[in-house]
Amino acid sequence: MSPKSIAIIGAGFAGISAGIYGQMNGYTTQVFELHNLPGGLCASWKRKGYTIDGCIHWLVGSSPANSIFTFWQEVGLLKDRQFVDHEIFMVVEDEQGRAFNMYVNPDRLEKHMLELAPQDAGAIRELTDGIRLCKKMGQPAFKGGLAGLLQKAGFFAGMLSVIPQMKKWTNLSLGDLGNHFQDPLLRKSIKDSLFPDMAALGLVMTLAFLDSKTAGYPLGGSMPLAQAIEKRYLDLGGTIHYSSPVEKILVEDNRAVGVRLKDGSEHRADVVISAADGHATIFKMLEGRYVNDTIRGYYDNMLIFPGLVFVGLGVNRSFADETQSVSGVKYALKTPIVIGGKSHEILSAHLYNFDPTLAPEGKSVLTIMFDSDYNYWKTLAADPAAYQAEKHAVSEAVLDGLEQRWPGIGSQVEMIDVATPLTFERYTGNWQGSFEGWMITPKALMMKMDNTLPGLQNFYMAGQWVQPGGGLPGGVMSGRRAITDICKKDKVKFHTTKI
Numbered sequence: 480m481s482p483k484s485i486a487i488i489g490a491g492f493a494g495i496s497a498g499i500y501g502q503m504n505g506y507t508t509q510v511f512e513l514h515n516l517p518g519g520l521c522a523s524w525k526r527k528g529y530t531i532d533g534c535i536h537w538l539v540g541s542s543p544a545n546s547i548f549t550f551w552q553e554v555g556l557l558k559d560r561q562f563v564d565h566e567i568f569m570v571v572e573d574e575q576g577r578a579f580n581m582y583v584n585p586d587r588l589e590k591h592m593l594e595l596a597p598q599d600a601g602a603i604r605e606l607t608d609g610i611r612l613c614k615k616m617g618q619p620a621f622k623g624g625l626a627g628l629l630q631k632a633g634f635f636a637g638m639l640s641v642i643p644q645m646k647k648w649t650n651l652s653l654g655d656l657g658n659h660f661q662d663p664l665l666r667k668s669i670k671d672s673l674f675p676d677m678a679a680l681g682l683v684m685t686l687a688f689l690d691s692k693t694a695g696y697p698l699g700g701s702m703p704l705a706q707a708i709e710k711r712y713l714d715l716g717g718t719i720h721y722s723s724p725v726e727k728i729l730v731e732d733n734r735a736v737g738v739r740l741k742d743g744s745e746h747r748a749d750v751v752i753s754a755a756d757g758h759a760t761i762f763k764m765l766e767g768r769y770v771n772d773t774i775r776g777y778y779d780n781m782l783i784f785p786g787l788v789f790v791g792l793g794v795n796r797s798f799a800d801e802t803q804s805v806s807g808v809k810y811a812l813k814t815p816i817v818i819g820g821k822s823h824e825i826l827s828a829h830l831y832n833f834d835p836t837l838a839p840e841g842k843s844v845l846t847i848m849f850d851s852d853y854n855y856w857k858t859l860a861a862d863p864a865a866y867q868a869e870k871h872a873v874s875e876a877v878l879d880g881l882e883q884r885w886p887g888i889g890s891q892v893e894m895i896d897v898a899t900p901l902t903f904e905r906y907t908g909n910w911q912g913s914f915e916g917w918m919i920t921p922k923a924l925m926m927k928m929d930n931t932l933p934g935l936q937n938f939y940m941a942g943q944w945v946q947p948g949g950g951l952p953g954g955v956m957s958g959r960r961a962i963t964d965i966c967k968k969d970k971v972k973f974h975t976t977k978i
């Protein structure tokens with residue numbers, strides 16, 4: 480039998496991973512990507528000698544302490560990669576100058592929080608016990624042979640005992656968890672540590688991974704990661720067509736048979752995988768012909784990770800005197816600033832004072848993210864001059880906010896770059912500029928979405944729109960899942976190789 484061909488839409492982590500696993504299993508794959516670069520949302524860009532990183536804060540599975548490590552070996556991400564393991568998740572400072580260091584180690588965190596707010600002892604122990612519990616749950620990459628079997632048996636026996644206690648963390652949101660604290664600094668820090676609607680498991684699990692040194696920051700940032708998986712795919716014989724936006728998925732007799740690009744060219748394939756935006760795939764490329772109430776319900780009702788105003792700055796300053804942390808310093812502003820029509824009382828500055836590769840010597844990159852309403856920017860963009868003026872106003876507001884924490888910094892800023900939800904949409908096609916797909920609320924956390932559409936054969940989806948919570952691990956796992964499913968249907972024994 481001649482090998483089957485697969486057309487893959489999107490060269491983000493999910494699309495390239497699907498290509499990698501497809502090539503490993505004897506399929507002939509081609510990826511069609513709208514942009515001229517690999518990586519999708521896992522992106523960085525250069526401005527005036529600085530590299531602005533638009534994605535990676537932590538990579539789950541950066542060491543064998545987590546099973547995702549194996550997937551990274553398969554897609555070739557780890558070779559020659561160096562990770563930074565931080566001891567602090569973020570620093571939060573309030574109006575009175577009190578500072579809360581969110582240590583990743585539960586013992587250190589507990590001690591520090593008890594010093595700050597002894598009246599919150601109960602809530603503090605609840606949080607730190609949750610991190611300890613998640614540390615027990617973190618599934619390692621198992622060794623091979625007898626040692627691996629024993630390791631597996633021990634792990635699953637241990638897990639059975641903690642599963643009932645985990646329920647609480649999946650059912651509780653971060654907003655709810657924050658309300659368990661009386662101290663305003665701690666309450667706000669917990670609520671806003673990620674997103675108030677997110678399941679609290681998102682925070683405790685992340686801190687557990689960070690403390691287990693398996694969620695490191697890869698030196699060099701996002702683009703080298705994207706380039707590494709692109710190389711792995713090309714080395715396995717795959718093909719990527721850049722600047723090739725797909726407009727339609729070709730369907731005959733309710734079977735996907737290929738793709739039509741914006742330039743009108745058609746590319747036939749036995750199977751199509753869309754690893755592009757879910758909404759565009761279902762409602763545009765397939766014209767909404769293969770949906771049911773469940774799928775419509777997702778797009779009508781579920782919360783998504785918001786669009787962002789994302790500001791990157793190049794600063795002639797080392798920030799060597801500032802704490803190094805995963806997410807930087809979040810501080811209360813004396814005077815609120817307005818970003819995208821919304822007033823902000825807090826500014827969260829992500830200082831890259833731990834990655835010298837992103838800036839010239841002695842200088843640093845700093846990024847700042849604000850949740851921002853997609854429709855606000857969409858409406859504004861009808862008037863290009865007004866849209867540009869608003870972007871300029873964002874730069875001014877951010878500089879004002881930075882001056883409040885670092886007086887005089889304005890004269891050290893050598894570069895400032897503003898992206899809006901429309902920028903994210905333009906470069907990656909993501910619905911409403913969302914930066915990570917479906918929000919992992921307590922409800923979404925337990926969801927397993929189908930990676931096929933009702934009534935359509937030879938078609939699969941991969942990526943953050945079929946894997947609630949998104950993230951780079953979710954991308955790779957969903958690409959792998961699509962190929963596993965195709966292999967199963969074709970009665971091909973799924974296999975992988977590692978580098």
Ligand SMILES: Cc1cc2nc3c(=O)[nH]c(=O)nc-3n(C[C@H](O)[C@H](O)[C@H](O)COP(=O)(O)OP(=O)(O)OC[C@H]3O[C@@H](n4cnc5c(N)ncnc54)[C@H](O)[C@@H]3O)c2cc1C
Nearest residue numbers: 489491492493513519520536537725908942943949950951
């Ligand atoms: C600021 C920020 C911080 C983040 N931090 C982290 C982190 O610390 N750790 C982590 O694991 N994850 C993080 N993420 C999330 C992570 O980047 C995403 O969840 C992940 O990259 C999604 O991968 P994907 O392949 O599913 O989708 P995407 O990356 O969106 O890839 C989809 C691809 O499809 C292409 N495409 C779309 N439409 C078409 C079309 N019509 N034709 C052809 N191609 C098309 C797009 O151009 C894109 O390349 C972060 C994201 C952002 C923005």
